Amino acid sequence: MDNPFNRDAENLGNVTGLEHLNVEIPDQGIASDFYLLGMGFTRDPYLFPGTNNMWVNIGKNQIHMPKGEPLVFRGHIAIVSPDREALLDRLTGVKKQLADTKFKFKEHNEYVGVSCPWGNKFHVYNPDPERFGKINLGIPYVEFTVPEGTAKGIARFYRKMLGALTCIEKNGEGKAAHIKVGPHQELIFRETDKKIPEFDGHHLQVYVEDFGKPHEKLRKLDLITEESDRCQYRFEDIVDLDTGKVLFTIEHEVRSMTHPLYNRPLVNRNPSQTNRNYVMGGDAWVPTLPDTVGPSGASPDPLKAPKAPTIAKRRSPAPDRGLARRLRWRWPRLARGSSRSTSMSAPRCVSPRQSAAMPWVSPAT
Numbered sequence: 248m249d250n251p252f253n254r255d256a257e258n259l260g261n262v263t264g265l266e267h268l269n270v271e272i273p274d275q276g277i278a279s280d281f282y283l284l285g286m287g288f289t290r291d292p293y294l295f296p297g298t299n300n301m302w303v304n305i306g307k308n309q310i311h312m313p314k315g316e317p318l319v320f321r322g323h324i325a326i327v328s329p330d331r332e333a334l335l336d337r338l339t340g341v342k343k344q345l346a347d348t349k350f351k352f353k354e355h356n357e358y359v360g361v362s363c364p365w366g367n368k369f370h371v372y373n374p375d376p377e378r379f380g381k382i383n384l385g386i387p388y389v390e391f392t393v394p395e396g397t398a399k400g401i402a403r404f405y406r407k408m409l410g411a412l413t414c415i416e417k418n419g420e421g422k423a424a425h426i427k428v429g430p431h432q433e434l435i436f437r438e439t440d441k442k443i444p445e446f447d448g449h450h451l452q453v454y455v456e457d458f459g460k461p462h463e464k465l466r467k468l469d470l471i472t473e474e475s476d477r478c479q480y481r482f483e484d485i486v487d488l489d490t491g492k493v494l495f496t497i498e499h500e501v502r503s504m505t506h507p508l509y510n511r512p513l514v515n516r517n518p519s520q521t522n523r524n525y526v527m528g529g530d531a532w533v534p535t536l537p538d539t540v541g542p543s544g545a546s547p548d549p550l551k552a553p554k555a556p557t558i559a560k561r562r563s564p565a566p567d568r569g570l571a572r573r574l575r576w577r578w579p580r581l582a583r584g585s586s587r588s589t590s591m592s593a594p595r596c597v598s599p600r601q602s603a604a605m606p607w608v609s610p611a612t
C-alpha cells in the first residue's frame with residue numbers, strides 16, 4: 248500500500264516531555280510582578296499556594312520557584328506566547344516596580360528578549376506552526392551554552408543513556424547538540440568560547456517512557472544523585488562516555504510516565520482579561536493551536552464517495568457473528584465504535600514539519 252506519510256517524523260524517542268524548570272527566587276512579590284503581570288503567566292492555583300514556593304503555568308509547562316537564593320539557567324529559555332504587542336505592553340507596565348532588579352527587555356525581529364529580575368533570560372516567540380508545532384503558549388526549547396568541543400559528546404550521552412533522539416547542528420552561531428525531549432520540544436547545547444558560570448543547582452524535569460534502563464545505565468556510571476521516590480530519580484553530570492569527563496552539568500529530574508502528575512491539566516488565564524474590559528467566557532488562555540492530522544477523508548462530492556460498507560468489508564476480517572454478539576454483551580460501546588471506525592478513509596497528507604527535516608539519530612545507531 249502506498250504510504251504518503253513520513254512516519255518517523257512523529258517519533259519522540261524515549262524522552263516524551265519536558266514539563267518544568269526549577270529556579271529558586273528570593274522574593275515572591277517581585278516574581279509575581281514579573282512572571283504574572285509582565286509575562287502574563289498564571290500561578291498554579293492548586294499546589295504550593297503559600298509564600299515558600301510558587302508554581303507558574305506556561306501552557307502545558309511550568310516554572311517552579313521555591314524561596315531561596317536566586318538560581319539562573321546558563322543560556323536562555325524559549326517561550327511561545329501569542330500577541331507580541333500585548334506582551335510588550337505588559338512588560339512596559341512592570342518597569343517601575345522592577346526598576347532595581349536585572350529585569351529588562353528588548354524587541355528583536357524574531358523574538359522579544361527578556362531578562363527576569365534575577366537574570367534568567369527568555370526569548371519570547373510568536374506561535375509558529377512550522378517551527379514550534381501546535382504550541383500557542385509553552386516552552387518549546389531550553390538552550391544551554393556549553394564549552395567548545397562538547398556538543399557531540401553531549402548528544403551521544405543523551406542518545407545512549409536516556410534513549411533520546413539527537414542531532415548536531417552547525418551554523419553561523421556555532422556547533423549545537425539538539426536533544427528531542429517532547430513534541431516540538433528540545434534541549435539545545437550550543438558551544439561557546441565565552442566563560443560559562445558555575446552550576447548553581449537549578450533543574451529541569453523530563454518524562455521518559457523507559458524509566459528503568461536509563462536508571463541502570465546512570466547507576467553503573469555512579470551518576471545518580473537522588474533516588475527521589477517510586478517515579479523519580481535525579482542526575483546532574485553529562486559525561487563523555489569514553490573518558491568519563493564531565494561535559495556539562497544541569498540537574499535532571501527524571502520521571503516515569505506513571506508519575507501521578509503526568510499530563511496534569513494546568514490552568515492558564517487570559518492576561519488580556521480585565522475587570523474594566525471583560526469578555527464573558529474569555530478567562531482562559533488556550534495553550535495549543537489546531538493540530539491537523541490531515542484531511543478527514545470527506546469527499547467534495549458525497550454522491551461519489553466510497554460506500555462505507557464496501558470499505559468496511561475490505562478492511563475487516565470475515566465477520567464472526569458469535570464474537571460480535573459476545574462483544575456486544577460484554578463491551579457494547581467497543582463493538583459499536585469499532586464498526587463505525589472502519590467507515591473512515593485514510594487521510595492523504597500532512598503538513599510539513601520542521602522536525603521531520605532534522606537529521607535525527609536514534610539510540611540504536
Ligand SMILES: [Fe+2]
Pocket residue numbers: 267268269311450451452500
Ligand atoms: Fe522539579
